[in-house]
Amino acid sequence: MRSDNLSRAGRGFAMTLTAAMCACASAQCVERWMPGYGYPGVGSAILGQQVQQLTLWDPDGPGPRSEVIVIGGYFRIAGDQVARGLATWDPATGEFESIGGGVEGTVYAALAAPNGDLIVGGEFISAGGKPANNIARWDGHMWTTLGGGTSGRVRALLLLPNGDLCVSGVFSSPFAGVARWDGSGWFAFGEGLRYPSTLALDSAGHLLAAGQFSGGSIARWNGATWESVGGGVNGSVSCMVPFADGSIVVGGSFNEAGGQPANLVARWDGTQWSQLGDGLLSSSSSSRVGAMIALPHGELVASGGFDHSGTEQVGPMARWDGTRWTRFGDDSPLSTTLSLLPNGDVLAGGNFHAAGGAPAKHLARWDGQRWNALGQGFDGSVQDILIHSHGDIYATGTFTMTPDGSASHIARLHDGAWQPLGKGLNGSGGFQLLEAPDGCVLVRGNFSVAGEVSASTLARWDGQAWSAVAPIPEDDGSVSCATYLPNGDLVVGGEFERLNGVTAHNVARWDGVQWHALGSGVGRRVFNLITMPNGDIVAGGDIEIDGDPTNQGLARWDGAAWSGIGGGLDQPSVYCTTLLPNGDLVVGGYFYRAGDTPAQNIARWDGASWHAYADGAPGSVQALGTLASGDLVLAFERAAANHQMKSIVQRWDGSQFVDLATDINPGYVDAIVGLPGGDLLIGGSFDAVDGQASAFMARRSCVCPADFDFDGMVNANDYDLFVERFDAADRDADFNNDGFVNGNDYDLFADAFDAGC
Structure with a gap:
């Protein structure tokens, strides 16, 4: 299990700043980056991240494991795990897991196969580092391709009654827009369709495909040709949801279905179209239903660009109770995908940063009363770090959440927990911290209010209240x-x-x-x-x-x-x-x-x-700092293989620069500070350090290698945790950092454990 990572990170930051991190002689310790803070949801330090799909999946089929949610989209970190575009979240434990190294690109669709395999589609060039053209299959151990894949983006996946896989999207090969995989080869559906974005089965088991194409944007495959479904709609269809009574509800951007009024959402009962109540409408020109999910008892939740139904104010998320539309939750997020959890809670994903008025990065859970973020951690960049003379650590930046709760752009680490400074700062946050001669903390940034005080650009915190400068x-x-x-x-x-x-x-x-x-x-x-x-x-x-x-x-x-x-x-x-x-x-x-x-x-x-x-330095130097020893540390930026900028951190040893971190990618290091005990703390806009999740802040410490859970002691808990990670071939068990988990790692850990460090 991996839920320990966040608590281990918290314990690491909470360790006394002047003490060693483990109960062993300092000469025996090894410098390493500590397990970092996670992320309150999924995302990345790069722009454009979002969740595109949520799918319920039982990883071991009939085995003992409970169902998890597969999260697909464009991101690099999920909770406390590095996860490229693909991750799972366990509703029972709250744990995130990466899946097979993820994909290089974006996942738009996922399908749980009956045997427990997972099929994903999207717009990517590799899965787990292996070439894969927009579609791949994960069997729990390795990725395999489905023939040559597709020539373009896969938008939807559907299992047909005979067990074959149907795929649709923006591609012309193997066939135009829609194709069938029988386990060994691809087959066409007639002449295909022009890029359908969603798939479903009607009550008779016929395949329905919808998107934006001629003939009403929705078509049914009759076994030989594609035919119109009651004339379709006069716009585009983004989503389809089958109901237990055999009807299909479609959502999108239209105001007619079958020639009858139907605002953004309509129901097909097998013979005719009908509107659901007054439909959904928008006061702006941008109106669309982008995601829907069926609830028990014939109810429906929809999300999109709408704000009212008749005279009822709803949106961007609304519930259909069989009679009328009502608002679903308070300050609900505009979502691109929805999923129903086993206990009846609703999970929403998309390109949002808050839900219910609280920070939530691209994922939020509705528990029937309120929206909740998934996970904890900084949700934005750490622009500066101050080690105060009284021992507390202050951080400022664009964040509105810390690992211990909400904090508007500024917080302090005190007694092992991050605390807000009153109501914090408005605007886009703070960028510099200074300790004033009288011990107060000065912050400079892009804000106009500190706490409840008007304060443009500069403000002071005296430990109790804010004041303008x-x-x-x-x-x-x-x-x-x-x-x-x-x-x-x-x-x-x-x-x-x-x-x-x-x-x-x-x-x-x-x-x-x-x-x-x-x-x-x-x-x-x-x-x-x-x-x-x-x-x-x-x-x-x-x-x-x-x-x-x-x-x-x-x-x-x-x-x-x-x-x-x-x-x-x-x-x-x-x-x-x-x-x-x-x-x-x-x-x-x-x-x-x-x-x-x-x-x-x-x-x-x-x-x-x-x-x-x-x-x-071979790249522009963006940050400088010194360790307690007086050694100089710098961070400089260079172009990475993916054409994004990455940061490298080095220490001057008196004759040359020595690497401390060679892959802080993507993002930048904005702050470097040495802690009194010799540790190094960096902050900036990044999500991982040398392949280890560490969102926006990272700490390098000299630790006892056998203290595997970082609690300052070497005991049976460390041995048990290492064996658990070793059996799972987890990268944490790569004790010698050679890229492989094997007997060499086990032997080295055992030697360190026997030696007491």
Whole structure:
């Protein structure tokens, strides 16, 4: 079972920051990325993720396992599991599982075969790493193809009465739009149809196909040819649901069925079409029923682009009780697929981020009273992390949920649990955290309200309440960074010409009462600010001083005037800065030279001259930080094989950069912080680190390898858990990280266990 992953992650983050993670000598521990936080549903750090289908599946057929829900769509993570486009969710345990490595693409349809196999269709090029053209079969151990597959997207799968498989979608091969697989080859249904998107069987066992094509968008196969079903509809059909009485209900985008009024939904009783009550309507031009599911006792739930039925306000989800349409749930999500769970609950999937007014990523469960998210974790990026002097960890970003509940864009880890800071922030969230000289927490971001206080861009949390910091009118420009002076004044940088009526070119100082310019300011945009040990301010970004192109990228304020630093950089692109324990300044970004010193994307200023770090970083450096030991850690971005950007994290060991994470893909690392006990914490917009699920935040720690459940002790629980994962050939049991789970892993774990670490 895998439900332990989330709790293991929680325990990992909750460990005392100054203690080792296991009860063994530090020399015996091994550095590794800890099991990360999961995701409240399914999704990814990339754009466009959504759930396309939900199907009930019994993985072992007549065996003892209970039924699970197959989730198909476009995503990379499901709960606490890396899952590419395909996963299961167990309603009884709440656990997510990946299926055979998933697919490279999108799953639009899934079908549970009588023997327990699973057939999936969609728009993908491989399944489990093996070539597969849009359709594949999983037998519990391996993927197999169905002939040569299809030439395009598979939208629907249906088991025919004789056991053959019917497939429809947007393809011309093996046949146009619809085809039959008999277990060994493909066969046509006459001349085919133009891309039907949904399939069903009528009460007589005849095949029905619907979509958007001539002849009414719905057709019946009579064994020899396709024929119209009562004239069909005057638009498109998106879904069909058979009822126990033999009728078929169709939903889509139409207002007539069989020439009679029928708004978005209609019933075919075998001889004629009829409307269900007043149908469903939309006040906008975009009206459509995209998903339906039959409930017991002849009831129906529909979801789509509609908002009323007659005078009744419904939508985007409505229930048909046999007489009229009513609203289904409060703040229900617009869904592309629905499924009925064994206990009668309704599961909804789609491209949504909330249900019932609470965060829910692409999946939500209706329990008869309210909507619930599936799983826990951060639901959005972590843009910055602050280790406060009192020991708590603060995080800010675009998230509205944490592993321990709702928190609007900012939260703190205290006593092992994430807690909201009052009502948090509105807008799109926070991007920078600072500890003020008095111990308060300052947040900079894209917001106008903190808690219940009007606070534009800057706000302070004193441990109990929010307060505004300084006036920044919306039309003054953008503030991108902030730092404190030794006297407690706040300095901000960005892209502006004035702040609250005070002329200040891209950098300004707040003394607690009013804004002040810092000399003549700097040219162009400031990305970051840092306070040097002597109190000087260094600004980095797309900047120059007094229009001098030879002094670009960096500028230093000594309290009286701005000056360049060692001749500046050849490119005005400094994205991040940090200080080493000895006071040296490290800058990262996109450049090839610092002063006269060749330096690729990273360089160190010792107060007198520039120094390169060996060959530098092969991609633009996006984040910098230091460990408790003083070692430098950086993150840079590179193009991955899938043409998306991935991040790589490295540590400088004194002579070269050593890889810590080579595959943070997709997404970016925005924050790097070293914890007092030596651990490393990163935050950003990512869903996995080196193949291990870790949504938006990840922690690297030195752990005892035999402490398999990460509870700080080596005991029988660790042995039992390892054996369970080993028997299941789970990647967690790949003890030597060679990509295989075999006897070598068992022997190495046993040796570590016997040694006590």
